[in-house]
Amino acid sequence: MFPEFHSDNLLQKESTILKKMESNKEFIQSLLKKSPISFQNFLKPYQRIQTELGDLVTEVSHINSVKNNDESQTIYSRLLPKLSEYFTDLGQNEEIYAALLNIQKNDQSLNEEQSKVLENEIRDFQLSGVGLNPSTKEELKNIRIQLSDLTNQFSQNVLNATNAFALFLNEEDVKGIPESDKVSAKQEDGTYKFTLHFPSYIAYMTYGENRKIRKELYDAYCTRAPENGALIEKILNLRDKEAKLLGFETYAHLSLATKVANTPEEVITFLDHLAEKAKPIAEKEYAEIKTFAKKMGETQIEPWDLTYYAEKLKKESFSYDEEIYRPFLEKETVIQGTFQFLEQLLGVRFQEVKTNVWEPSVLCYDLVVEGETRSRLYLDLEVRSEKKGGAWMHNWKPHFQDESGKTELPIAFVVASFPKATATQPSLLRPSDVVTLFHELGHALHHLLSKVNEAFVSGVNGVEWDAVEFPSQFLENFVYEPKVLQLFAKHYQTKEPIPNSYIETMVKAKNFMSAMGVVRQIEFAKFDMLVHKEKPTEAKVQEILNQVRKEIAVLVPPSYNKFQNSFTHIFAGGYAAGYYSYKWAELLSANAFYSFVDKGVFDLEHASHFRKTVLEKGGSANAMNLFRDFYGKDPDIQALLRLNGIAA
Numbered sequence: 001m002f003p004e005f006h007s008d009n010l011l012q013k014e015s016t017i018l019k020k021m022e023s024n025k026e027f028i029q030s031l032l033k034k035s036p037i038s039f040q041n042f043l044k045p046y047q048r049i050q051t052e053l054g055d056l057v058t059e060v061s062h063i064n065s066v067k068n069n070d071e072s073q074t075i076y077s078r079l080l081p082k083l084s085e086y087f088t089d090l091g092q093n094e095e096i097y098a099a100l101l102n103i104q105k106n107d108q109s110l111n112e113e114q115s116k117v118l119e120n121e122i123r124d125f126q127l128s129g130v131g132l133n134p135s136t137k138e139e140l141k142n143i144r145i146q147l148s149d150l151t152n153q154f155s156q157n158v159l160n161a162t163n164a165f166a167l168f169l170n171e172e173d174v175k176g177i178p179e180s181d182k183v184s185a186k187q188e189d190g191t192y193k194f195t196l197h198f199p200s201y202i203a204y205m206t207y208g209e210n211r212k213i214r215k216e217l218y219d220a221y222c223t224r225a226p227e228n229g230a231l232i233e234k235i236l237n238l239r240d241k242e243a244k245l246l247g248f249e250t251y252a253h254l255s256l257a258t259k260v261a262n263t264p265e266e267v268i269t270f271l272d273h274l275a276e277k278a279k280p281i282a283e284k285e286y287a288e289i290k291t292f293a294k295k296m297g298e299t300q301i302e303p304w305d306l307t308y309y310a311e312k313l314k315k316e317s318f319s320y321d322e323e324i325y326r327p328f329l330e331k332e333t334v335i336q337g338t339f340q341f342l343e344q345l346l347g348v349r350f351q352e353v354k355t356n357v358w359e360p361s362v363l364c365y366d367l368v369v370e371g372e373t374r375s376r377l378y379l380d381l382e383v384r385s386e387k388k389g390g391a392w393m394h395n396w397k398p399h400f401q402d403e404s405g406k407t408e409l410p411i412a413f414v415v416a417s418f419p420k421a422t423a424t425q426p427s428l429l430r431p432s433d434v435v436t437l438f439h440e441l442g443h444a445l446h447h448l449l450s451k452v453n454e455a456f457v458s459g460v461n462g463v464e465w466d467a468v469e470f471p472s473q474f475l476e477n478f479v480y481e482p483k484v485l486q487l488f489a490k491h492y493q494t495k496e497p498i499p500n501s502y503i504e505t506m507v508k509a510k511n512f513m514s515a516m517g518v519v520r521q522i523e524f525a526k527f528d529m530l531v532h533k534e535k536p537t538e539a540k541v542q543e544i545l546n547q548v549r550k551e552i553a554v555l556v557p558p559s560y561n562k563f564q565n566s567f568t569h570i571f572a573g574g575y576a577a578g579y580y581s582y583k584w585a586e587l588l589s590a591n592a593f594y595s596f597v598d599k600g601v602f603d604l605e606h607a608s609h610f611r612k613t614v615l616e617k618g619g620s621a622n623a624m625n626l627f628r629d630f631y632g633k634d635p636d637i638q639a640l641l642r643l644n645g646i647a648a
Contacts, residue, residue, distance in 0.1 A: 002366075002376045002411060005396070007063050007358035014075045017056050021086050024049045028096065037099050038107045039114050044403040046096075047117070051398065051455040057083065058396050065388045066380055066415060067358055091128035092137075100125065113454045113620045120462055120619075123257065127246060136245055143242045147235065154231050155572035158565075161224035162196045167213065169194060176209040196221050205307045218304035222557065228565040232531075233538045235571055240535035252532040255577035259466045260584065260624045264533050267580050268526060273637055274583065275522045275552050281646045282515035286554045289313060289513075303557050310513055320509035322430040325502065329434060330492035331381065331418060331427035335363075337488020338437065341478070344487075345596070346607045346615075348445070350377070359384070367448055369611075375399070375410040375448035381437070382427060383417040391416040391436045393443035393460075393472075399618075400455035410459055412447050414440045426492055431506055435479050442475030443468075449615040462619025465574075466581035470623065471615060473589035477643065480507050483601050511645025516554060518583075518644055523552045525580040528570045532577035583640070588627050590639040595631065 027049055034041045060079065064072040090096070100122050110118065125131070129140045168191040174182055177192075181203040185192040194204050194217065201221055208214055239251040248254040252264040261267045293301045293309045301309065314320070339350040350365040353376075357364060363379045380387075396411040416436055421427040429437075447459030456462055478484045482503050489498035527548045531541055545564055549556050557563070569575040592610065599606050613630040627635065 001373065002355075002409065003397075004356040005059070005358065005378070006356060007067055010060065010063065010071055010075050013056065013060050014079060017053070017060070017079060018082065020049075020053050020056055021082065024053060028093075032095050032099055036106065037102050039103055039110055039118065040403065042099055042103065043114070043117060043121075047400070047455045048402045051400065055397050058394065062394055062396070062413060063358065065392075065394070066384075066386075066413075068386045068388060091125060092130060094130060097122075097125045097130040113452055113457060116462065116620050117454045117456045120456065127254075127257065129246070132245070140242065140245050143238050143245070147238050147242070150231055150235050150238070151572040154225075154228050154235070155568050157225040157228050157231070158568055158572075161566075165196050165220050165224075167194045167216065168192070169213065173210050173213055174208070176207045177203060178207060181207070196224065202307070205304065206311045208308070211305065214304040214308060215302070219560070222561040222563055224562075224566045226562065226565060228571070229538045229541070229562065232541055232564060232571055233536070236531060236541070237535045239532065239576065250533050252529055252577040255532065258464065259578065259581070260464045260622060261466060261580070264529050264577070267529050267584075270584070270587075270637075271522050271526045271529070271580060274640070275519060275526075277637060277641055278515045278518040278522070278644075278646055279552065279554065282519045282554045285513045285516050292316075301555075303555055303561070306555060314509070314512050317512070318505050318508055320505050322432065325431050325489075325498070325506070326428035327491050327493070328489045328498040328502070329429040329431070330490075331421070331429055333490060333492070334429055334434060334437065334488050335379070335381075338441065339365075341484050341487050342441070342445075344602045345478070346445070346611055347604055348449070369449070373409075375412070377444055377448060378411075378413045380413060381416045381418045382420050384420075387415070387417065389417050391440050393440045393447070395447045395460055398447070398455045398458040398461055399450040399452060400458050401453040407453075408455075410448050410450055412444045412459075414444050416440065428492065431479065435476050438479050439472045439476040442472035445475070446471040446615055446618070449611060450618040451616040452618045452620045454620065457619040459618045464619075464623050465578055466584045467588065467623030467627075469581070469585035470588040470592070470627075473586055474592045477589065477593040478596075478601070480510060481597065481601060514644040515646040518646065519552050519554060521583060523548055524567070524569075525583065526552065527564070528567075528575070528579040529577055532570075586643070587635050587637065587640045588623070590643040591631060591635040592627075594639045594642065 028046065031042050031045060057079070060072070060076055064076040100118060104118055104122065129137050132140065168187070169185075170191060174185070174192045177185075181200075182192060185194055185200065185203075187193050194200050194208075194213075196217070201217060204217055205214055208217075236251070239254075243249070243251040243254040246254060248257070250264070256262065256264065256267075261270075289306065289309050290301050292313045293305065296309070296312070298305060298309070342348050342350070347369060349368040351368055351373075353364050353366050355364050357378065359380065361380070361382050365377045365379070366373050367375045367377060383389075392415055394413045394415065396413060397408060399408065399410040401407050414437075416433070418429055418433050418437075419427050443460065446463075450459040452458035460468060480503075482500065485503055486497055489503075490496065491498075527545050530544050530548065534540075536544060541564060542562075564571075570577075570579055575581070592614075596603065596606065596610075610630055614626050617626050
């Protein structure tokens with residue numbers, strides 16, 4: 001029923017991928033000769049061959065991530081440019097585009113899933129510049145080359161500026177810094193090195209007692225890469241040109257073409273409404289920090305004092321230390337308890353299977369729903385030296401039906417870097433590790449429970465950028481529910497359940513000063529959307545940021561703070577006119593989450609409805625429409641405020 005995963009024969013896998021690319025090209029040429037051309041005789045087999053290629057590439061990229069070595073790096077690096085060339089040529093293929101338009105015009109037999117595949121494909125071909133005249137196409141190509149260069153330069157300037165700065169401090173200057181951070185900072189000559197790299201920077205800003213040094217670090221951090229001001233102007237100008245060549249009013253409109261939100265105005269209204277609710281509470285939080293700082297002898301609080309006094313206030317308000325939770329969160333018990341929770345929540349049963357794995361500690365499960373085996377999940381959760389850090393869900397195969405009517409079942413990997421068990425102690429997790437596990441399992445369930453028959457919109461495929469985090473954020477919220485923690489939070493030696501007071505402290509710590517965090521995210525998101533709605537000059541970019549800060553920030557930074565010059569998310573990453581996505585997906589997840597909590601968490605009828613309207617539908621329809629099918633109405637901002645502990 002499921003293919004086995006083999007981690008050997010990388011050279012053979014590379015050869016298979018290269019042959020597959022060539023055979024795909026030939027096969028597409030034969031498909032283009034079909035007459036009359038239809039979804040069934042063109043797009044069905046087209047999806048299958050591209051999915052087969054994707055599955056083969058996933059095997060190599062997965063091995064490169066979990067069993068990384070010189071061979072995997074070399075082979076993966078060799079494949080990347082060839083794959084890039086293959087997909088670029090495909091995206092510019094006028095014949096395929098003409099075939100898609102032909103199907104759209106003449107094939108009347110399409111169901112909703114097939115219409116979505118066709119709509120997405122035509123849109124993506126148009127966004128790659130197909131259908132434009134040769135000179136416009138050439139201009140678009142040049143703009144994209146320039147943008148690639150400028151955004152890379154932007155990122156490199158931030159990195160260079162970050163690397164160029166260091167403070168060497170003596171023992172007296174590192175008072176208050178936790179031991180683990182001091183160990184990281186300690187130099188051979190006995191001094192302590194603090195830099196603008198985030199773990200180092202935030203450690204001093206949070207715990208460093210020397211105010212003068214905090215200011216020095218803050219000033220250096222917020223004035224990095226001043227040369228990026230001119231690059232921002234160029235980037236925004238080129239993005240505006242790119243949008244107009246493709247027929248969009250602004251770059252913000254172009255960015256939203258592949259997202260749930262319809263217009264920049266809709267996003268700005270959402271952000272303003274959220275700010276209106278969160279800012280008064282953020283102001284109260286700020287006043288609380290100021291009062292606390294005054295009590296400690298600081299009459300005038302500045303931006304470089306904020307994190308420091310917030311941390312002191314948090315410690316005084318309630319003692320929260322992740323370490324005390326670890327004995328109650330033994331990895332094996334957590335996994336089994338999580339499966340028990342998911343069975344109670346969604347009616348999904350995990351059945352362990354013995355199969356070929358790339359590492360002895362990897363576990364494999366079949367997902368069974370209502371007596372039917374639906375998909376397969378691999379869990380690779382322990383840290384290893386040859387494994388990349390962090391956590392992710394990687395989909396290997398989607399659920400789909402090929403042109404002959406044969407159904408393929410989905411497979412996914414969930415990978416994390418949890419502590420390894422030792423000879424004397426099992427793997428003990430932190431609460432943040434459990435949040436990570438739930439988050440990635442949310443992504444996995446979105447992929448694995450799909451019943452969509454078209455590969456390109458099945459599971460996480462084809463899901464809009466601003467909604468892809470919805471199921472993962474939804475699931476991670478349950479970590480803070482007492483009913484859920486009680487299923488698996490038991491002391492690994494005594495088997496005593498976690499005390500309720502620990503759970504209460506954990507929830508309070510999660511929402512400590514959260515309104516200030518929310519308004520900060522809104523500030524970034526609104527600035528991002530506004531600068532992409534026009535093509536401002538460097539000076540105008542600053543004016544827009546000043547205006548947004550005036551409206552939203554509770555502590556307005558000094559005028560020399562040029563935060564925008566290091567905002568790599570939007571000027572060198574994938575978040576241009578999309579930074580709002582974090583809060584947008586959280587809005588959906590908060591409403592869905594509370595719909596369960598308000599029914600007492602476990603309600604199989606409600607769960608079945610959620611599974612069928614959201615998880616099983618993947619990317620087969622607009623995510624907001626799927627949400628409405630589940631929820632019966634638009635999401636309410638009140639749930640998002642409640643989730644952040646700031647509901648009025």
